[in-house]
Amino acid sequence: MPEFTKSVGFIGAGRMATALARGCVESGLMTVGQLISADPSLDARHAFADQVAGVAVFDTNEPILARADIIVLAIKPQVMPDVLADIGNQVTEQQLVVSIAAGVTLKKLAKALPTDSRLIRVMPNTPCLVGEGASCFSRGSSATDEDAEDIRLVLESVGRVFEVAENQLDAVTGLSGSGPAFVYKMIEALAQGGTQMGLPEELALELASQTAKGAAQMVLTTGLSPAALREQVTSPGGTTVAGLEALAKLEGAEAFREAVVAATKRSQELGES
Numbered sequence: 200m201p202e203f204t205k206s207v208g209f210i211g212a213g214r215m216a217t218a219l220a221r222g223c224v225e226s227g228l229m230t231v232g233q234l235i236s237a238d239p240s241l242d243a244r245h246a247f248a249d250q251v252a253g254v255a256v257f258d259t260n261e262p263i264l265a266r267a268d269i270i271v272l273a274i275k276p277q278v279m280p281d282v283l284a285d286i287g288n289q290v291t292e293q294q295l296v297v298s299i300a301a302g303v304t305l306k307k308l309a310k311a312l313p314t315d316s317r318l319i320r321v322m323p324n325t326p327c328l329v330g331e332g333a334s335c336f337s338r339g340s341s342a343t344d345e346d347a348e349d350i351r352l353v354l355e356s357v358g359r360v361f362e363v364a365e366n367q368l369d370a371v372t373g374l375s376g377s378g379p380a381f382v383y384k385m386i387e388a389l390a391q392g393g394t395q396m397g398l399p400e401e402l403a404l405e406l407a408s409q410t411a412k413g414a415a416q417m418v419l420t421t422g423l424s425p426a427a428l429r430e431q432v433t434s435p436g437g438t439t440v441a442g443l444e445a446l447a448k449l450e451g452a453e454a455f456r457e458a459v460v461a462a463t464k465r466s467q468e469l470g471e472s
């Protein structure tokens with residue numbers, strides 16, 4: 200594991216901050232002593248402290264601003280303007296500001312922070328919690344190569360990471376940011392099919408989840424396209440073709456594509472509001 204000595208402070212200790220913080224500790228990249236977080240919600244503070252044992256959690260953002268080398272804005276896009284108005288003039292040039300909020304552009308962030316603030320916009324996903332995240336980031340014009348490397352290191356410790364142009368981040372949000380929810384729907388539906396046809400619920404869920412994981416791993420490791428891999432499963436006149444026909448009739452695959460399109464459009468809207 201590479202050495203990472205900076206401190207990371209989360210403004211907002213909700214679900215995504217928890218996934219990132221716990222993932223970074225579990226991966227061995229950071230100790231709890233390098234992490235702090237703040238949240239006005241008692242429930243969120245308790246949940247964060249439960250997941251990241253021994254971490255310091257505050258009810259105001261001041262300790263984060265005073266102590267963190269990297270400030271992660273892990274709040275909802277809707278509260279971002281208020282938080283930026285509160286903290287804007289307290290951010291120093293020694294600090295890197297990272298936003299994980301859907302839709303909020305680097306331009307919007309820069310406008311609310313001191314001139315030349317070092318900024319990076321990140322879109323992670325909750326599987327960071329188990330070291331299987333898919334994250335993308337774009338750097339602001341004042342962010343340094345070291346800043347980008349730091350963020351790459353953090354995100355790599357909890358999954359895979361790609362640097363992209365900022366205009367791709369809404370689509371990333373629609374695909375990998377929201378995507379786990381779409382995949383959970385698919386897993387749920389596969390398992391329901393299994394129980395409908397006689398399997399016990401627990402076994403059906405295990406089989407559906409392992410099948411999704413195995414199929415994803417096949418795409419990632421064989422280098423074959425999903426279409427080619429699908430062909431390997433599909434015997435002429437066999438069972439898979441019967442299933443694929445049912446899927447096509449209900450436009451199941453198109454529904455997933457539409458889910459990504461709708462989520463991307465919502466991310467674009469959040470950026471405009």
Ligand SMILES: NC(=O)C1=CN([C@@H]2O[C@H](COP(=O)(O)OP(=O)(O)OC[C@H]3O[C@@H](n4cnc5c(N)ncnc54)[C@H](O)[C@@H]3O)[C@@H](O)[C@H]2O)C=CC1
Binds near residue numbers: 239274275282322
């Ligand atoms: N949940 C997910 O799968 C992902 C979420 N995101 C982004 O992460 C951000 C956070 O999302 P979640 O963790 O899901 O939401 P969440 O609702 O679980 O967490 C947000 C937290 O911010 C706190 N908060 C509200 N006002 C605050 C303030 N003034 N100062 C400090 N904390 C404050 C809330 O009490 C809450 O605990 C959002 O912008 C979202 O777009 C990005 C990728 C994936």
Ligand SMILES: O=C(O)[C@@H]1CCC=N1
Binds near residue numbers: 301372376377
């Ligand atoms: O639903 C949302 O808005 C956030 C952003 C990506 C995943 N969750």
